[in-house]
Amino acid sequence: MKMIKTISRPALRDQVYNSLKKAIITLELEPGQRIKDKDLATKFGVSRTPVREALKRLEDERLVESLPGSQTRITEINLEEAKKSFTVVATLQGLAARLAAPLLSKEDIVRMKEKNELLRKAIEEKEVLGAVEADDQFHQIILDASDNQEIELALERVLPKVRRLEFSKFSTIDGFKSVEQHDEIISACMSKDSSLACSLVEENWLSLGRVLIDTEPQK
Structure with a gap:
């Protein structure tokens, strides 16, 4: 597991949780893969307690599931769950917009343009992690300006299900469509048009969801 690094003592549970969550979202820990808290504790260089606490949080978020024998399995990507998550993410992100x-400042608009350009370059270079991070950073500017922590807390639970599917299907989507949609969102924000910004952000997420669900092979 390449994502494992020895970490410092403060906030061990949160650090283990964040590291494991990222590995699950990026598919470094693959759907269906079995992991053991003992092995993870050794890899992280910590006791088993913070690992178990982190795994409990991930289980509550349905990213992992418990198995007999102190083992845990990374959950499979559930298309129906991901579809429902896209609806929730779109609504929450739209509300934030x-x-x-x-409230967005001129500096915020400049940063949004910069992040969208980073997204464009990452797509051109087929760098999935860079593209997803740039997209997250773009929307984070809007979330920060909305000044509503409840929205972010709700997104933390559902967004990973969306991103996992995106990582698994990145090569099948036209990412440049999202870049174009971001340009439209920026224009709406520059005009201070709250309703238009909301609808554009919602469509940005919903259209991505439709593409990802439709391109998933039938089982």
């Missing part, structure tokens, strides 16, 4: 549009 509605709140943020009148």
Whole structure:
């Protein structure tokens, strides 16, 4: 497991949790893969307690599931669950845009343009991690400006299900469509048009969901 690094003592549970969550989302830990808390503790250089606490949080988020014998399995990607998650993510992100549009500064707009350009370059270079990170950073500017922590807390639970599917199907989607949609979102934010920004952000996420669900092979 390449993502494992020895970490410092403070906030061990959170550090283990964040590292494992990222590995699950990026598919470094593959769907269906079995892991043991003992092995993880050794890899991280910590006791088993923070690992177990982190795994419990991930289980509550349905990213892992418990197995007999102190083992845990990474959950399979559930298409129906991901589809429902896209609806929730789109609604929450749209709400954030509605709140943020009148509040975004000129500096925020400049940063949004910069992140969208990073997204464009990552797509051109087929760098899936860079593309997803740039997309997250773009939307994070809006989330920060919305100044509503409840939205972010709700997104933390559902967004990983969306991103896991995106990592698994990245090569099948036209990422440049998202870049174009981001340009439209930026224009709406520059105009302080809350309703338009909300609808554009919602469609940005929903259209991605439709593409990812439709391109998933039938089992």
